[in-house]
Amino acid sequence: xxxxxxxxxxxxxxxxxxxxxxxxxxxxxxxxxxxxxxxxxxxxxxxxxxxxxxxxxxxxxxxxxxxxxxxxxxxxxxxxxxxxxxxxxxxxxxxxxxxxxxxxxxxxxxxxxxxxxxxxxxxxxxxxxxxxxxxxxxxxxxxxxxxxxxxxxxxxxxxxxxxxxxxxxxxxxxxxxxxxxxxxxxxxxxxxxxxxxxxxxxxxxxxxxxxxxxxxxxxxxxxxxxxxxxxxxxxxxxxxx
Amino acid sequence: xxxxxxxxxxxxxxxxxxxxxxxxxxxxxxxxxxxxxxxxxxxxxxxxxxxxxxxxxxxxxxxxxxxxxxxxxxxxxxxxxxxxxxxxxxxxxxxxxxxxxxxxxxxxxxxxxxxxxxxxxxxxxxxxxxxxxxxxxxxxxxxxxxxxxxxxxxxxxxxxxxxxxxxxxxxxxxxxxxxxxxxxxxxxxxxxxxxxxxxxxxxxxxxxxxxxxxxxxxxxxxxxxxxxxxxxxxxxxxxxx
DNA sequence: CGAAATCTTGACCGATCTCAACTTACGTGG
DNA sequence: CCACGTAAGTTGAGATCGGTCAAGATTTCG
Numbered sequence: 001x002x003x004x005x006x007x008x009x010x011x012x013x014x015x016x017x018x019x020x021x022x023x024x025x026x027x028x029x030x031x032x033x034x035x036x037x038x039x040x041x042x043x044x045x046x047x048x049x050x051x052x053x054x055x056x057x058x059x060x061x062x063x064x065x066x067x068x069x070x071x072x073x074x075x076x077x078x079x080x081x082x083x084x085x086x087x088x089x090x091x092x093x094x095x096x097x098x099x100x101x102x103x104x105x106x107x108x109x110x111x112x113x114x115x116x117x118x119x120x121x122x123x124x125x126x127x128x129x130x131x132x133x134x135x136x137x138x139x140x141x142x143x144x145x146x147x148x149x150x151x152x153x154x155x156x157x158x159x160x161x162x163x164x165x166x167x168x169x170x171x172x173x174x175x176x177x178x179x180x181x182x183x184x185x186x187x188x189x190x191x192x193x194x195x196x197x198x199x200x201x202x203x204x205x206x207x208x209x210x211x212x213x214x215x216x217x218x219x220x221x222x223x224x225x226x227x228x229x230x231x232x233x234x235x236x237x238x239x240x241x
Numbered sequence: 242x243x244x245x246x247x248x249x250x251x252x253x254x255x256x257x258x259x260x261x262x263x264x265x266x267x268x269x270x271x272x273x274x275x276x277x278x279x280x281x282x283x284x285x286x287x288x289x290x291x292x293x294x295x296x297x298x299x300x301x302x303x304x305x306x307x308x309x310x311x312x313x314x315x316x317x318x319x320x321x322x323x324x325x326x327x328x329x330x331x332x333x334x335x336x337x338x339x340x341x342x343x344x345x346x347x348x349x350x351x352x353x354x355x356x357x358x359x360x361x362x363x364x365x366x367x368x369x370x371x372x373x374x375x376x377x378x379x380x381x382x383x384x385x386x387x388x389x390x391x392x393x394x395x396x397x398x399x400x401x402x403x404x405x406x407x408x409x410x411x412x413x414x415x416x417x418x419x420x421x422x423x424x425x426x427x428x429x430x431x432x433x434x435x436x437x438x439x440x441x442x443x444x445x446x447x448x449x450x451x452x453x454x455x456x457x458x459x460x461x462x463x464x465x466x467x468x469x470x471x472x473x474x475x476x477x478x479x480x481x482x
Numbered sequence: 483c484g485a486a487a488t489c490t491t492g493a494c495c496g497a498t499c500t501c502a503a504c505t506t507a508c509g510t511g512g
Numbered sequence: 513c514c515a516c517g518t519a520a521g522t523t524g525a526g527a528t529c530g531g532t533c534a535a536g537a538t539t540t541c542g
Contacts, residue, residue, distance in 0.1 A: 004343065020472075027354050032425055053277075081398060081399070081402040083402045083403055083405070083406040083407055084403070084407065084411070084415060084480070085406065085407060085411060087406035087407075088406075089402040089405040089406050090257050091398060091401075091402075102391065103394060103395055104391075105391075106384065106387040106388045106390075106391040112395050112398070112399070113398070132384070135380060135383065135384060135387075136380045136381070137382070139376060139377045139383060140377070141437040142376065142380060142383035142384070142387065143347065143373070143376060143377070143383070145387060145388060146347040146376075146383065146387065146390065147347045147348050149347075149390040149391070149394060150343065150344050150345075150347040150348050150390070151348065152394060153344060153390060153393060153394050153397060153531060154344055154353050156394060156397040156398050156401055157322060157332060157354070157397050159321070159331075159401050160330070160332075160397055160400050160401040160404060161322040161323075161324045161330040161493075162324055162325070163401060163404030163405055163444060164324070164330045164404055164441075164443075164444030164471065165324040165326065165328035165444065166324055166325065166326060166328075167497075167498090167500070168497080169326070169497090170326060170366070174325060193388070194520070194521090195520070195522095196520080196521095197512075198454070200405075203404060203406065203504090204403030204499085205498080205499060205500085206520085206521070206522090207499075207500085207501095207521090207522075207523080208497095208498060208499075208500090209388050209521090210482075210521060210522050210523075211498090211522085211523080214522080214523090226507095227520085227521075237450075239325070264519095345523075373510075408529075408530090409529080409530065410529095435489090436487080436488075436489060436490095437489095437490070443529075445530075445531085445534085446530080447488085447489070447490090448489090448490080448491085448530090448531075448532085448533095449529095449530060450489095451489060451490050452490080452491080452530090453530095455491085457491080468488085468489075468538090471532060
């Protein structure tokens with residue numbers, strides 16, 4: 001399964017011509033670019049390559065040189081870190097339109113995290129030099145990237161502050177609140193990940209997730225419909241735990 | 242002590258002309274700008290205002306509109322967050338040359354954190370519109386800001402991953418390792434903050450910090466010289482805790 | 483030199499992790 | 513379409529880490 005040695009991902013299923021088909025759909029998804037006019041989009045699309053990764057494949061790993069920005073056009077990507085002692089923490093899950101690989105792109109450095117395809121996924125890739133060129137040529141893109149980074153930094157600091165100060169039950173409750181979608185009147189959730197990933201994301205264990213969800217249900221805040229389906233019974237209550 | 246209502250900080254001790262004196266010294270400290278030639282620096286300095294904050298004053302607080310980028314020219318600034326349940330987490334301490342206020346500047350939004358002068362401090366301020374103007378006019382600045390954001394995001398995610406996966410003792414050990422300075426042969430540390438702040442930064446309590454430092458000393462990894470002075474006896478040992 | 487703040491230490495308790503058994507859901511091949 | 517095997521999720525019991533509260537020691541600074 002270790003077919004991904006250095007650079008393997010850039011050799012893997014890269015289509016340039018055929019990519020042109022996908023890239024438009026892909027790139028217009030991306031907040032960073034979608035303010036641009038067609039000419040500029042066209043220009044950027046010429047620089048884009050696409051690649052496919054099978055479920056379970058590693059797209060990049062910590063320590064590897066970073067060469068491009070990856071934009072998800074289909075599928076899902078798990079971004080995670082390994083801490084000093086080797087334990088894994090799930091940072092986020094990318095959906096179509098999200099991008100990754102930026103961290104290492106703006107410093108002369110290497111990836112700090114791992115990216116793994118959670119399903120068969122297609123990505124659009126822009127290499128470092130082309131991206132820098134576009135950022136200098138069209139500074140509004142840089143402003144969009146700055147805005148995106150700001151959001152992500154805010155997210156990350158918020159998450160860190162929660163780890164530092166909140167109990168597990170509270171972190172779970174806050175996470176549930178973030179997942180809420182209004183389904184015809186009632187507030188419901190469909191969790192985007194397994195208990196194991198949720199535990200990794202929230203800095204706990206699957207067992208504790210199970211127990212705390214059961215507690216929240218017993219206290220009447222939520223109702224567990226099925227494994228990943230949850231109904232919120234008392235959102236305000238959840239938020240003041 | 243609640244003299245800082247909305248906007249108070251922008252009215253507080255703003256000097257424009259006299260500021261000109263400080264700004265050059267200040268701005269050349271900042272990695273974001275110091276690649277620029279003198280003409281551009283001059284232009285930027287004209288947009289800079291300076292302000293002074295007394296020890297303990299709040300420079301901005303969460304929920305406030307963000308209007309400018311703050312660059313520390315003298316003193317120290319504590320940046321912290323309040324979590325949902327109201328507990329404080331120390332995010333970082335700014336020294337001269339560091340900047341803050343960026344988060345809210347690149348989105349149309351408000352501060353998420355608090356900034357408090359830890360000593361009498363001078364800051365240089367660039368307001369939002371001027372900054373955007375410079376970023377568009379001199380895209381290399383934007384690239385520098387992107388690099389800085391990348392670093393900060395990396396730091397924040399690393400910190401979050403540590404909270405999520407490492408025990409307190411390990412977090413303390415890793416923090417100590419980051420503070421190490423080579424003092425003529427022997428590795429020594431002088432902690433930049435109180436136990437209380439360190440606890441807030443590392444997501445624990447002052448009591449636990451005391452205890453764990455005592456443990457680390459008992460195990461021969463460190464030697465506590467005085468309150469904030471520590472000698473490292475076994476750095477490798479610390480790092481595999 | 484003394485008051486106040488900071489830091490340390492102790493005793494206790496609770497939250498959460500670990501390990502293990504058990505149950506449920508899921509995907510595959512017959 | 514069902515049976516089976518495996519992965520995922522749940523539950524329980526016990527152990528541990530780290531937090532809380534309180535007392536005592538130390539440092540800081542006026």
